[in-house]
Amino acid sequence: MSDVALRMEHIYKKFRKGEVYNSLRDLIPAVTGKMFRSQELDTGDRREFWALQDISFEVKRGEALGIIGRNGAGKSTALKILSRIMRPTKGCMVVNGRLSALIEVTAGFHPDLTGMENIFLHGTILGMTKREIQSKLDQIIAFSGIEEFIDTPVKRYSSGMYARLGFSVAAHIDPEVLVVDEVLSVGDFVFQQRCLDRIRSIIQGGTSVLFVSHNLKSVTEICQRTMMLEHGKVVAIDNSDVVIRKYLSAAPTLNTPGESKAVYITKVSVRDRNGEQSTFESGQRAWVDVEVTAREAVDKLAVVIWFTDEMQYTIFHTSTERLGFAPFSLQPGGSYRCTFELGLNMAHGTFHLVTEIYRYDIQKSYDRSDPVTSIFIGSTTAVGGAVNCFPRLVDSETVAPSTQSCQV
């Protein structure tokens, strides 16, 4: 057996956009109409659009490949072709062994059936035999953590329980190739961690994984290599860190200055000692340069910057005014520059830097770039969460259970 688990060679996928005849009532006049008209109006080429172009990659046995890209880059189409739901327009692919997908883990559920019945239904839909499900039943139920409700119709479940049960079934398939698409967006934090752990142990068991996510942090945690798609093409395929850096540096730049804005942000950049940068080590120092330009005369301005995490939660913010600088005023055509020095004491992950021009006394926002830049903080394995508190273990002791018995 070769050590390649999966290979795509020059895969192309074309979609047709625009008019699609989805009823006979529309189709018949259209077809008869076409027969009588000459073929001068053949605009077929213009209505086509390539969702994937020349995608080639391979995944070795036991390897995890991340796939990142913006919405519409073709990630989902690629996965649908891999899982044989769609057929590519051109190209070929090889899958060695059973492929299963963790996409929409509850798709096979029927609300009126009980949890137990749904385990069997969903399991067989995903390609397991009844005997396999039977043998893993205890594990599946234990993993989902809903033993008590296993004989309740799933329509009475909360959405979290629903997702947990779905993931539990799907995570016990033991495929040779596993495709994971954004399943981690379901469930609470604890369950997400459990899913990640499960995926990691699946990989250790020799399964190849294709991992699609917008959560760059989980991508780096799971995958050694990552592929970046843009407009249906592979733009990078390399070590995850390298690709993520490229992905972040390709982030959309500032909007063109709105005509209506009296004052607008013209430049935001993040740099380290050596120049502009998007990847940092936790605890490193960074400098943020902000430049604003006025179209009209404006008074009492301040520049505010903040960081949000992947959930858009603000984890830090500051401003020129908070740091003790007096509000500034600008004449038409005038500009203002400032530089913030920051200690990046965040833990591993992606953070977005947002900048705003703000006037505190009348609480007015003049311009905001959201998000301007994303930065990626490199991992130190010692910490998790949003902040790096630079922990150190200074004492540790094991206490044996006391041997005294209780007197009654």
Added chain:
Amino acid sequence: MNAELQELYRYRELLYMITYRDIKVRYKQSVMGFFWAILMPILIVVSGIVVRYAYSMVAHTPLRTGDIASVAIKSVPWAFIVSSIRFTCFSLTGNRDLVVKIYFPKEIFPMAAVLACLFDFCVAFVALVIFLAIIKIGVSIYLLWVPVLLATMVLFCVGIGLIVSAASLFFRDVKYIVEVFLTFGIFFTPVFYDISMFGDRGKWLLLNPVAPLLDGLSKCIAHHEAPDVHWYLYSLTFSLAAFLGGFFLFKHLEPAFAESI
């Protein structure tokens, strides 16, 4: 085609599970439970008896028990054909999530729809047997034809179901057309009447592939005689062609399901 049939065989447990789901859900949702399975056949049988009574009034002939038995025997399978084609029509579009998101042979959906209706048919058939015993229709060697005729009927339904389910996925008005055919089909099929009532012209009605099957069932159960073998072979050929053609068409269109549904 061979590889595709093998794949279908590999997924036989799924066919069973989806059928089980369809049956279970239908019976769970309705308070009346099994009564549903016999409600529609009872309605058809009763309306058939009313129509036959009207015939006999006009023709001034007495209404014999053989006629009533014949109507009942043809009505129950007809109810099966109607409901299975109706359910296959929605079998793919009603399972949109599964069609779009997970790979497996999708012909399982129309097949499971027919099998779920077959379950209803079995319940109704038991009721029919009890009814026939009450009105004292005896048994004969020709009853051996019954499984053969029923199997052909299931094959026919699966074939039509494959075509109809795929067509209604691509064209949303197919379900209305199918519904019209199912409503008026009973007038072109010997359910309430017998082929013999038309004399020589009766053979034109037998061109309807369902007609020889229903006529055959009536002959071998109610009248204790063999069905017309030639017309049966015609139905069998038609059903086989529908099944093979339907399967081929379905498999040909299947890769486009996910993007068209």
